[in-house]
Amino acid sequence: MRLCCEVRVAYLQLMSESASKTVRATLAVGRKTNAKSKLVNDKVSEIFLTVTTAKDITGRKYLVTGNLQQIFAKFWSQGKATIQFKDPAHQLCISKADPGELRKLLCILRLNPIEKKDTFEALPILDDVAQHVDPPKTRMTVNKQKNYPLRNGFPISLETLNVHNCSLTRIDARMLDLRNLKFLDLARNRIKVLPLSMKNLTGLASLNLASNEIVEFPHSLCGVPLSKSLSSIDLSDNRMEKLPYYFGRLSNLVVLKLDRNKLRGLPQTFCQLSGLRQFSAVNNQLPCLPSNSQRLKLDSLDLSGNPFVDEKSVRTIRNSLGVQTMKEICARAVKKSGLAYSPEVLPRELCAYLDLMKVCSVCEASCAESLLHFVAPFNLGQISRTVVLSGGKRSVPVEGYVCSLECFGRGQANLLL
Ligand SMILES: [Zn+2]
Numbered sequence: 001m002r003l004c005c006e007v008r009v010a011y012l013q014l015m016s017e018s019a020s021k022t023v024r025a026t027l028a029v030g031r032k033t034n035a036k037s038k039l040v041n042d043k044v045s046e047i048f049l050t051v052t053t054a055k056d057i058t059g060r061k062y063l064v065t066g067n068l069q070q071i072f073a074k075f076w077s078q079g080k081a082t083i084q085f086k087d088p089a090h091q092l093c094i095s096k097a098d099p100g101e102l103r104k105l106l107c108i109l110r111l112n113p114i115e116k117k118d119t120f121e122a123l124p125i126l127d128d129v130a131q132h133v134d135p136p137k138t139r140m141t142v143n144k145q146k147n148y149p150l151r152n153g154f155p156i157s158l159e160t161l162n163v164h165n166c167s168l169t170r171i172d173a174r175m176l177d178l179r180n181l182k183f184l185d186l187a188r189n190r191i192k193v194l195p196l197s198m199k200n201l202t203g204l205a206s207l208n209l210a211s212n213e214i215v216e217f218p219h220s221l222c223g224v225p226l227s228k229s230l231s232s233i234d235l236s237d238n239r240m241e242k243l244p245y246y247f248g249r250l251s252n253l254v255v256l257k258l259d260r261n262k263l264r265g266l267p268q269t270f271c272q273l274s275g276l277r278q279f280s281a282v283n284n285q286l287p288c289l290p291s292n293s294q295r296l297k298l299d300s301l302d303l304s305g306n307p308f309v310d311e312k313s314v315r316t317i318r319n320s321l322g323v324q325t326m327k328e329i330c331a332r333a334v335k336k337s338g339l340a341y342s343p344e345v346l347p348r349e350l351c352a353y354l355d356l357m358k359v360c361s362v363c364e365a366s367c368a369e370s371l372l373h374f375v376a377p378f379n380l381g382q383i384s385r386t387v388v389l390s391g392g393k394r395s396v397p398v399e400g401y402v403c404s405l406e407c408f409g410r411g412q413a414n415l416l417l
Contacts, residue, residue: 003027003105004136005079005097007051012089022095024136025053029064029108049083049109051092062090064109073106079156081106100152138180142166154178164188176200187211187234196220206232210257219244228252231275236260241285245355248272259283259302268359271295281306288375291361291400298384305390311377311397318373321405328368331357335366361400362407362414372402 004026010019028050052059062085069084079097084090094102136157142148145166153174154161160183161175168189175184176197184201185208192213198204202225214235227249236259243258248269255278263284271292279298283305324332331354334341343351357366358373378398380387387394402408 001029001101001104001108003094003097003101005102006095007053008093008095009051010091010093012084012091019093022093023053023055025051027051027092027094027105028059029105047108047111062092063087068109071106071109073103076102076106083109096156098152098155156180159183161185171195171198173197179203182206184208194218194221199223199226201226202229204229206230208232208234209238210234211237214238215240217244217247219246222246222249226250231255233257236280243267243270245269251275254278256280266290266293268292288397288399289378291376291378291398292359292364293398294378294383296383300386300388301380301384302388303380303396304388308389308393308396309375311375314374314376316372316374317399318371320370321372321402321408322370324370327353328370331368332366358401360403360407362402362411363404365403367401367403370403372408373399374402375399 004024006022007025007027008019008022030048030050031046047064049062049064050059051062067086069086069089071084072082075081077099079095079099079102081094081097081102083092083094085092137155138157138159140154140158140160141162141164143162143164148163148166156178157180158178159180161178161181162183162185163175164185165188168186168191170191170193171186173195175181176195177200179200180203181201182203183206184204185206187208187210189211190213191209192215194209194214194217196218198221204226207230215238217235217240222244223246229252230250231252232255233250233253234255234257236257238261240258240261241264243263243266245267246269247267248271251272251274253273253276256273256276257278257280259280259282261281261284263281263286265286266281266289268290270290271294273296276296277299279296279300280302282302286303286306287309288311331350334354335357341351341354346354353368357368358371359365360367360371375397377395379395380389381394389396402411
């Protein structure tokens with residue numbers, strides 16, 4: 001058998017601490033077939049362990065039979081173990097190994113060739129063991145429930161993981177330990193909730209969760225580190241009714257698919273997705289878009305199958321422009337200055353007040369109660385090269401806010417209102 005892992009060799013005979021660097025290696029265990037090997041019942045009885053690295057492709061051989069000083073296997077489930085030999089007095093520190101494979105290897109090393117003759121004879125002749133270093137496994141696809149690695153888990157080196165049709169109801173916590181993961185595709189399962197520990201996947205670039213049963217995208221996943229790494233999200237065919245307010249913080253997004261959900265609106269921060277190029281939200285429940293979506297610059301936009309209201313002219317829904325309360329004046333100042341706030345420094349009620357402030361469609365300042373709420377038609381051709389809408393339309397209603405009489409005047413002058 002062979003085991004891909006990382007190995008550091010410590011030289012125990014030296015008084016001072018001395019060890020090689022940790023390197024990628026393949027450990028192979030087998031029997032040896034030369035004339036000098038001991039014979040028991042006419043069978044070769046010695047087990048050897050070979051350590052092959054990129055620098056040493058012929059491999060360093062260690063006699064195992066009668067030459068083992070000690071095995072430290074307490075952390076085998078974390079892919080770690082230490083093997084000490086008597087001669088030479090070397091200590092192999094193994095890490096980043098597949099736990100299941102490591103356990104098998106340690107069992108073989110502890111094998112008594114005379115007592116467990118059958119298992120011993122099943123070992124390959126050492127000279128036949130391929131002497132090359134296997135590259136770490138970076139890609140894995142599981143398409144059937146019976147192939148799911150329930151006991152062994154996933155290789156720590158994975159960069160791409162596809163798991164489909166396995167009826168997963170939640171994301172396996174072992175997947176969230178794969179720090180090298182860049183592409184995670186869990187489409188066609190039954191996942192309901194996204195764990196907050198997904199933030200551990202600091203290099204995740206693409207997340208496909210299409211055809212699951214997700215109701216909510218947690219707002220805590222919209223911040224760092226995923227906001228810096230995620231460039232593609234597919235949440236089509238789920239059960240989401242809204243996106244979190246801060247969804248716009250995922251500023252690295254290029255592709256976003258939200259088809260066939262139950263979305264009733266997009267958050268005001270959506271316009272902050274400045275890198276977004278492909279967006280589709282086919283067959284949702286969108287009655288209109290936020291007016292600041294006019295800042296998006298897309299290559300393709302598909303919003304067919306949404307019940308957009310047929311808006312041909314500007315309509316004022318509520319005009320409460322007037323004298324601002326002291327609370328609103330302070331809140332506007334906090335937002336304007338970009339001051340950070342949290343429940344640790346402000347009452348929760350005030351945090352919620354600040355979070356729910358609207359953005360003026362004309363000057364982009366925040367406003368809360370003293371505002372004008374309007375709906376106006378908008379030609380999507382202005383923000384996307386390709387537009388797909390039901391009935392061949394190009395225009396949808398946008399919903400927006402104006403923070404002052406001055407902005408109202410400017411909006412009218414710019415034909416926005
Ligand atoms: Zn304004």
